[in-house]
Amino acid sequence: MVKEYNIVITGVGGQGILTAANLLGWAALHAGYKVRVGEVHGMSQRFGSVIAYVRFGEDVYGAMVPEGKADVILAFEPVEALRYINYLKEGGLVIANSNPIPPVQVSMGLATYPSMEEIKKIIEEDFKGKLITLDAEKLALEAGNVITTNVVLIGALTQTPGFPLSAEHVKEVIRLSVPKKAVDINMKAFELGVKAAKELLGL
Amino acid sequence: MAKVTDIVLWDKPGERVLLLGNHAIARGALEANIAVFAAYPGTPSSELTDTMAAVAEKAGVYMEYSTNEKVAFETALSAAWSGLRAMTAMKHVGLNVAADTFLSAVGMGVEGGFVIMVADDPSMWSSQNEQDTRVYAKFAQVPVLEPSSPHEAKEMTKYAFELSEKFKHMVILRTTTRISHARGDVVLGELPEEIKQAKRKFGDFKKDPSRFVDVPSNARRFHPIILEKIEKIREELAECPFNWIEGKEDAKVGIIAPGLAYSYVKEALAWLGVDDVKILKLGTPFPVPYKLLEKFFDGLERVLIVEELEPVVEEQVKVWAFDNGIRIPIHGKDYVPRVYEMTTRRAVTAIAKFLGLETPVNFESIDEKYKKVSAIVPPRPPSLCPACPHRNTFYAIKKAAGPNAIFPSDIGCYTLGLLPPLKTVDTTVAMGASIGVAHGLDVALNGVPGEKETKEKKIIVATIGDSTFFHTGLPALANAIYNRSNVVIVVMDNLVTAMTGDQPNPGTGDTPHGPGKRILIEDVAKAMGADFVEVVDPYDIKATYEVMKKAIETEGVSVVVARRICALHRVGEMRRRGEKWPIYTVNEEKCTGCKICINAYGCPAIYWDAEKKKAQVNPLICWGCGGCAQVCPFGAFEVMKEGE
């Protein structure tokens, strides 16, 4: 049993971040852990930047992961990985979806979107983390529906070195949670995420 | 991952489940055999209210979405007077709305347990101010329970009903965002037979004007009764199962941790590897039980109080210590900030400093490195959804009223009209305030009709949501009409209470128990005597613009009802029914790159392709309203697919 494991999930409101956090929370609960999932509802869910926390272990207390304590950051959008990079512990992993969603301010010319190189450089050089990126929407479409993007990303997450829950266990929780007619595509999406992460991590 | 609305009714005592704090409280209320629940939604309390609405019929509980917190409070209070267990729930500022009834009714006491759930929002994730309900509790002399975890929130809910009944006194259950919106492992308890059999419970109101009529001669008796009761409750709370002393018994250093701060303190101590301290875990920040303080302070040389927001516990502890001749150092707000929410970082930093230790992580160096990130990460504030009717309404108002008009607005999704490019929100204060502010500005800037007018009239157009209109807009509208205001009031009627998660209101007419009676906003405005009343569909931008023009030209109070269902609600329903909607795309031949769609309209589904110098539509989030096609002067937006 791991003493404490900390996941930070980030992205844009509407991308299914809270669903992903809830699924991981249940998976940890079913594995016998104490669990906390931290969320913010309301205003920020309207296409704004969103962060959720999933923590589990022998003992967990508050619902928020403190700065410098996240074992892994799962980002549904690249710049949202960078926005919350202060949560990552040194040597932690960042798994990011590679599809940018440009904020309205960027389209209006009031702000600029950093390049992938810049994002990678800060994550790896300044914050001593490791970044892998995958085109989760593409894999979700390959699985059968873009709605499964979050399941692709959860599949990838389970390949994080030292991840305390087995991929099979997480997959089973997803299988039991999605509507019957959507089981197959979700299972496929999960597997595609696993495969992509394995390749990226050289496993 | 079963559905929450099923889980809260599971007859499986002992089962471990993952529940949001708000869901856990709903389960606690059901385990406590609640009879009546009435509330007005408000983040972060709403999931409690919505869960009660979803299970009401199945559990035999009367549940209503009241029109505002004061009415909800009165509904639940009267049930408690009648011997039933009753609850109301609200966000922190909701208690301001209910405050008149709340503070007046304390001394009357209750018969059935009465629990007021108030959810505070430190750091203001979804709120207009940061207020600490525990201060209200002290003001009103009402005990307040504050959980440290979702499971404890459930257990405390049951205890709150018992405490309320034992002392015939109302009780506050206070959460914060990080309890209400935190999921945690919760162990289910027994459900009462009446809940399982969906048996509706009825009360009995025993007339007693000496108690239920607060004329001065009666009210004068209440105050001493209240003070006597709260001291008895203070004694009782020394035995409360949510208050305890733990840690090293003969420690020299003590830490007092009320509510959720206890969790942060526990994590901080584990992270620091410190175990030679004594902890007073307080589930009742008001009134602090003195008997426990006596035990806790025994042998201590220094004490730190780790408390979120106001020094409510700190002040009680310091007064008690002073009165009892205890002169050891007691610290609190000099170590823990008084503003914004508590975090593990804050707790660990305060405790490390207090004990002369290093923090386990160098937070300053993280902050230093993060400066580089802040400099390049583009902001991503929340925005109105794609296809949101409010966007079209704002667009039309701005066009019709011109750049010099003033736009008082209100609290709801439409507050986001503040952001560029719409920028059609000049003021928001509290719910319902748009109409009062509009009227006040009219008085201040234009004067009332008949008065000598010296300058050009300022156009004032207020915007208010449908739910907010019924909440506190009604008295303000009556006032504006009565006092002959010259303003336009646009009711943005998206047929739901959207911001807080899609609840019904009088304008929709649905209730958790089936159809209620629908009230039409235009009927209300006409009955009150508004000078101009018209209903318009904001998906027709031109028609909306024309109605706005007419409304502005009319002398007196004009009420425009801009009615179109919330896009998020509609898309949800359509998805459930397997229906499709049109998806727009940009015809690059026709797009001139003028950016009106981005710089004036601002739908999140439209973005700028800097290389092509053309607008583009993200098909994944286009919800098919066609507003873009109406604002584009070149007809560049076309339907790509009739539904996807």
Ligand SMILES: Cc1ncc(C[n+]2csc(CCOP(=O)(O)OP(=O)(O)O)c2C)c(N)n1
């Ligand atoms: C006194 C008070 N109660 C509750 C809230 C929470 N709240 C914020 S906006 C809102 C309702 C918004 O509904 P509506 O006016 O219909 O606008 P919409 O969000 O649907 O556009 C509520 C209940 C609040 N801010 N203040």
